[in-house]
Structures are given as structure tokens and as C-alpha cells.
Amino acid sequence: MHVTQIISEKCTGCEDCVFVCTLKAIRMEGGKAVILEHCTDCKDCWKRCGDGAIYSGETSAASAAGPQQSTEDWRGVLVWLEGDDSGLQPASREVLAAGRRLADDLGVYLEAYLVGGSGAARDAVSRGVDRVHQRAPAAPHTGLASAYESPLLGLIRQRQFEIVLFPDSLPSWELAPRLAQRLQTALYPPVSALTVDFETRELLGTIHAYGGTYFSEVTTGGARPQIALVRGNAFPETSADPSREGEIVQAA
Amino acid sequence: MRVIVLLKQVPDPEQIGVSRTKGTLFEKGKRILNPADEHVLELAAELKSKEQADFVALASGPEPVVEVLRRAYAFGADQCYHLVEELDEGDHFAKARALAGAIRLIAKERGEVDLVLAGKGSPAWGAGQTGARIAAELELPQALWVAKLRVHGRELEATQLAGGEEQVRRVPMPALVTVDPSANKPRIPNALLLMKAFKREVKKLALEELGLTPVAFAAGTTQMRIVRTYAPD
Numbered sequence: 001m002h003v004t005q006i007i008s009e010k011c012t013g014c015e016d017c018v019f020v021c022t023l024k025a026i027r028m029e030g031g032k033a034v035i036l037e038h039c040t041d042c043k044d045c046w047k048r049c050g051d052g053a054i055y056s057g058e059t060s061a062a063s064a065a066g067p068q069q070s071t072e073d074w075r076g077v078l079v080w081l082e083g084d085d086s087g088l089q090p091a092s093r094e095v096l097a098a099g100r101r102l103a104d105d106l107g108v109y110l111e112a113y114l115v116g117g118s119g120a121a122r123d124a125v126s127r128g129v130d131r132v133h134q135r136a137p138a139a140p141h142t143g144l145a146s147a148y149e150s151p152l153l154g155l156i157r158q159r160q161f162e163i164v165l166f167p168d169s170l171p172s173w174e175l176a177p178r179l180a181q182r183l184q185t186a187l188y189p190p191v192s193a194l195t196v197d198f199e200t201r202e203l204l205g206t207i208h209a210y211g212g213t214y215f216s217e218v219t220t221g222g223a224r225p226q227i228a229l230v231r232g233n234a235f236p237e238t239s240a241d242p243s244r245e246g247e248i249v250q251a252a
Numbered sequence: 253m254r255v256i257v258l259l260k261q262v263p264d265p266e267q268i269g270v271s272r273t274k275g276t277l278f279e280k281g282k283r284i285l286n287p288a289d290e291h292v293l294e295l296a297a298e299l300k301s302k303e304q305a306d307f308v309a310l311a312s313g314p315e316p317v318v319e320v321l322r323r324a325y326a327f328g329a330d331q332c333y334h335l336v337e338e339l340d341e342g343d344h345f346a347k348a349r350a351l352a353g354a355i356r357l358i359a360k361e362r363g364e365v366d367l368v369l370a371g372k373g374s375p376a377w378g379a380g381q382t383g384a385r386i387a388a389e390l391e392l393p394q395a396l397w398v399a400k401l402r403v404h405g406r407e408l409e410a411t412q413l414a415g416g417e418e419q420v421r422r423v424p425m426p427a428l429v430t431v432d433p434s435a436n437k438p439r440i441p442n443a444l445l446l447m448k449a450f451k452r453e454v455k456k457l458a459l460e461e462l463g464l465t466p467v468a469f470a471a472g473t474t475q476m477r478i479v480r481t482y483a484p485d
Contacts, residue, residue, distance in 0.1 A: 146393065170414035174396055177384035181348055186476045189379040209481065210265050210375055214277065217479040218342075 002039035004046065008032045010053035017045035017054060047076055047109060050131060050249045052158050071201065074162040074224040077103040078155070079129070080172065081112045083120025091167035091232055093127060098194055098235040099165050100128040102203075105196050111161070113152055113251060125246035127238045133251035149178055151252040156183065156225060163196075163203060164227045172229055180227050186220040188228035203228065253303055253366040253403070253425070256355055257296045257329070258383070259311040259320045260286040265375045275480030285320040288371035288380075290438035292431045293327040295401065296369060297439070303403055305367075306330055308358060312337050312351055318454050325449035326441035333358055335457045343475035348385035353462030355390060367408070368428040372397055380430060387428040394428040395421055399435050 002025075013031040025039040033053070046054035079099040081092040088096065096112065103110035109130040114121055121134045133155060138147030152175065156164060164179075166172035168190040180187040191205035192215075203226040204219050220226055267281030299305040309324035311317045312335035321332035335354045339346045359365045368387070373380030380396075387394040399418070400411035408423045413432045423429075441449075 170397060170412065173380070174384060174394065177344075177381035178388035180381070181345060181385040181388040184345055184474060186342075186344065186474055187379075187381050188476070189377040189381070204479065207377055209277070209377055210268065211378070213265075213483065214270055214481050215484055216277075216377075216481040218476050219479055220474075220476055223474055 002035060002037070002041050004035050004039050004041050004043070005055060006033050006035060007053045007055065010051050012051050012053070014051070016048050016050065020044050020048040043073075043075060047159065050247060055158070071162070071222055071224050074160045075106075076108045076159060076161045077106070077110050077163045077165070078159070078161040078225075079110065079112045080152075080164070080166045080175070081114040081116070081120070081124055081129075081132075082167075082171070083114065083116035083123060085117040085119035087123040088116070088120050088127070089167075090237075091169055093237040094232065094235045095165050095167045095230045096124065096127050096129060097238045098230050099163070100238055101235075102163055102165075102194060102196055103130075105198070106162070106201060108162075111159070113148075113155060115148065118248075121248045122242075123240065125248065126240040126242050126244050128244065129246055131247045131249065134248055135251040148175060153179055153182055154252065161225050162201060164225045166227070166229050168229045168231050176227055176229060183225060183227075185223040185225060185227060188218060188220070188226070190229040190231040192231045192234040194228065194230075202226070253299070254306040254308065254363060255296050255299055255367045255369060256358065256365050257289075257292050257307070257309045257324065258351060258368065258370040258386070259289050259292070259309055259324060260371065260374055260382075261311065261313055261317045261320045262286045262374045262376060270481055270483055272482075275482060276478070277481050283316060283319075285323050286371050286374045288373060288431070288433055289320070291433050291435050292369045292371050293324055293329075294436045294438040295431055296329070297327045298436070299367075299403070300328055300330075306362070308333070308362065308365075310335065310351065310354055310358065312339075312347065312354065314338055321454050322446070322449045322452075323441070325452045326445040327439070331362070332452070332454045333457055334454050335459070337459050340475045342477060344379075344381055344385060345474035348382050348389055349464060350459060350462065351382070352386045352389035353464050354457050355386070357457060357462060364426070366425045366427075368392065368426075370428070370430045372430050372432055383428055383430040390426075390428070392426055392428045393423050394430075395423050396430045397432045398429050399432040401429060401431075401435070 011032045018026045025036045077099045111131045112129045114134045121132045166176045188205045189207045193206040261283045263279045264284045300307045307329045309329045309332045370383035395410035398410045399413040402409040
């Protein structure tokens with residue numbers, strides 16, 4: 001018996017899930033998706049759904065119970081990006097590059113929470129983001145934490161990304177520790193190298209200790225999501241390919 | 253107004269080494285007050301004289317942590333609290349949850365807290381994530397890396413310093429602020445003040461008093477584990 005379910009009020013009938021399901025376990029009925037009996041809960045569809053209309057009944061019960069859930073439930077990489085109509089900020093391009101490589105290594109989608117205009121969203125897609133959750137910047141002088149904390153927290157909880165990356169900047173320092181605390185997980189201090197263990201999907205980061213006198217390799221074991229800040233000038237940017245395809249959705 | 257200063261005891265950066273065989277850091281000397289926290293103490297001392305603030309200091313960790321609280325007394329603290337715990341130093345989640353619990357307890361004992369002050373980071377990882385974690389635990393607004401702080405009634409005017417640029421923000425109190433080292437030049441307490449500080453009482457708090465359930469510290473999942481440490485070539 002599968003636990004994957006469709007929230008029909010949220011389903012827009014885009015048929016993305018039907019397309020992504022390799023078992024043909026989703027059918028359209030009256031413009032809404034319906035999960036069929038032979039669904040194996042592989043979660044491909046709810047990682048794909050941009051409307052938050054698919055969820056696992058089992059997983060939401062587990063999240064309510066606290067942090068004791070399986071790392072298996074967490075898939076995908078999310079990066080925090082900033083930009084304007086001329087494109088992404090340099091630090092954001094580097095974080096995107098770091099995220100793209102990890103997503104390729106893990107065989108998952110790279111998604112982005114982008115604060116900025118449509119030019120930046122197109123830049124993000126051309127540089128390798130599969131799905132951009134775009135939103136306009138909050139009014140200046142509002143606290144970053146108050147403006148972006150709960151929408152970002154909602155997105156991470158709903159999609160259950162296994163890795164979330166931020167650039168090493170003031171907005172990240174304002175947001176990432178708060179998210180890590182609410183998600184009961186660790187936050188990697190700025191890393192200059194990132195690798196994943198293919199079996200455990202654990203993130204191994206290299207951090208600079210005592211102002212760079214020493215380097216330490218750190219990991220957080222079973223914690224999900226694995227949230228890390230990315231050092232500047234450590235990850236070469238991916239090149240922009242305007243023909244690359246990706247999805248841009250409006251985020252809260 | 254009431255100000256709580258969070259202090260951290262850290263390994264002396266001049267007194268550490270790395271074991272080549274084990275790939276671990278070791279400490280050769282006594283631990284010191286986190287250098288960034290001297291600026292926090294200075295700011296609290298200034299708020300005490302300008303705003304007649306009640307100046308409270310809090311530090312957590314094993315017994316030797318008491319020494320950094322003596323320094324707070326030398327800066328004019330009204331009361332110091334030591335939360336005795338031996339949590340893993342890489343477990344920022346548990347540390348923040350425990351410190352937030354201690355702040356709630358102190359507020360019950362002494363009255364509402366208007367401002368929580370912390371340092372920008374520490375020499376080890378330069379991280380400085382505990383402040384914002386505590387703000388999340390206590391549902392407080394925050395301003396990090398603050399170089400200038402003014403009090404206007406129930407509101408703070410905080411000048412943040414990021415990438416060499418200043419941005420000014422207004423934050424309602426109660427709030428949490430981390431102090432940029434450029435904020436001030438810490439005073440050097442004289443010998444008499446240091447001696448007097450030695451006689452003051454540091455109140456002890458225990459983890460069990462905080463009313464946190466053991467699940468608050470989901471062992472094994474929230475801490476950062478160091479796999480190995482090495483000196484770059």
C-alpha cells in the first residue's frame with residue numbers, strides 16, 4: 001500500500017508527475033492527478049511537483065514526531081541565490097556551481113530559492129538550476145530573517161532537500177543558523193571543498209580553522225538537511241548556456 | 253533595560269597544535285575568553301552607564317568557564333550565571349537550545365530580558381552561528397555584525413557591517429545582537445577590579461533545571477564531527 005497522496009486543491013493539472021513517473025502509476029482524472037495502487041512511493045513525483053500538491057502521508061507523520069526520520073526521505077539539493085535583472089550575484093553563481101556538482105554526484109535535481117528578478121531566474125536556469133523558486137526582494141530594512149525565514153523553512157520541510165547551500169554573506173549568516181536550529185540540524189561553517197559519500201549521501205566539507213592556519217574536514221553524520229555555507233572563490237562558476245531548460249515558479 | 257551577555261571560553265589560538273599522526277587539534281595552554289567577546293562586554297558596560305541597564309552575563313560549559321565570567325564582573329556585570337554542561341562542542345543545536353533555556357530561566361528570576369548580546373564569532377571556525385540559533389529558539393528578531401548600536405525607547409538602531417558596507421536597521425526589543433569587533437575598543441580592567449571580581453558569586457545553573465526534554469538533544473544527529481585536521485602545505 002502506497003502512502004503518496006495528491007492534495008487535489010493544490011493540483012493544477014500540469015501532468016508533470018504523470019510524465020516523471022516511470023511506473024505509470026499516476027493518471028489524470030477530471031484535470032487532477034490520481035495515484036494508482038501500484039505506486040511504490042519512490043518520491044520522484046513529489047520531488048517533481050512544483051505546486052506542493054503531492055506528499056507522503058507517512059513522512060508528514062514522521063516530521064511531526066521530530067527529527068527521528070530516515071535520511072532516505074530527504075532528496076535533492078537547494079541553493080540560496082540572489083540577483084537582479086542583469087543576472088545572479090557572483091557569490092550566488094559560485095554556490096550554484098557547488099550545488100550543481102553535488103546534484104550530479106547524487107543524481108538529483110538542483111533547485112534554487114532565488115531572491116531577485118526574472119533576469120536572475122533565467123541566468124540561474126542557464127547555469128544549471130532545474131527548478132527556480134523565484135520571489136521579489138523584501139522591502140529594504142526589513143529583517144532578512146523575518147522576510148525569508150518562514151517561506152524558506154516551508155519549502156525545505158515540504159521538499160525535504162538533503163543538502164541546502166548558502167553563500168558566505170550576511171544574509172546567509174542571518175538565515176542559515178535560524179533554519180538549522182528550527183530543522184534540528186547542524187550548519188557547516190564556510191566550506192572550501194565539498195564531497196559526498198555515494199553510499200551514505202553524507203556531505204564532507206573542508207573548513208578553515210584559526211583563520212586558515214589549519215584545515216578541518218567535517219561531517220554531520222545522520223543530520224538532514226545538511227546545511228552548509230560556501231566560501232567565496234572556492235568553486236569555479238558554471239558557464240551559462242541559454243539553451244538549457246529549467247522551470248521557474250513563483251515562491252512565497 | 254536588561255542586557256544578557258553571552259560569553260564563550262575558547263582555546264588560545266597561540267596555544268594550539270595539530271597532531272600529525274592522529275589528525276586532531278590539541279590545546280597546550282589554558283582556555284581564554286573569546287577575543288570577540290571583549291567587545292561585547294565593553295558594549296554592555298557602556299549600556300550600563302548610558303541606559304542604566306541591568307548587566308547580566310551567561311556562559312556555558314565545564315567548570316573552568318567560571319573564569320570568563322570573572323572577567324565580566326571586572327567589566328561591571330551585575331550578576332553572572334554559569335550553565336554547567338558538557339555538551340559536545342560541535343553540537344551548536346544543543347548548545348543554543350540549552351543557552352536559550354538558561355536565558356528563559358534568568359528572565360524568570362530577574363525579570364524580562366530586553367537585549368541579548370553575543371560576539372561575532374570565535375577563532376576556531378570563525379562561525380558565530382550560536383547567536384542566530386538562540387534568537388530562533390527565543391523567537392527574537394536579530395541584527396548580526398553590529399558596529400554601532402543606539403537605543404531609542406523600545407527600539408534599537410543597529411548599523412550592520414557587511415563586505416565593508418554599512419546598513420542601518422531598526423529592530424524592536426527584545427532582540428538579539430552580535431557585536432562586530434569594530435564597535436569599540438574594550439577597556440582593560442585594572443588589578444583592583446579583577447581582584448574584586450574574584451570575590452563575586454557566580455550563580456550555577458544545571459541542564460536539568462531548564463525543563464528541556466532529552467529529545468531536545470537528539471544525540472548523534474546534530475553535531476558537527478571533525479574527521480581530520482591538518483596544516484595546509
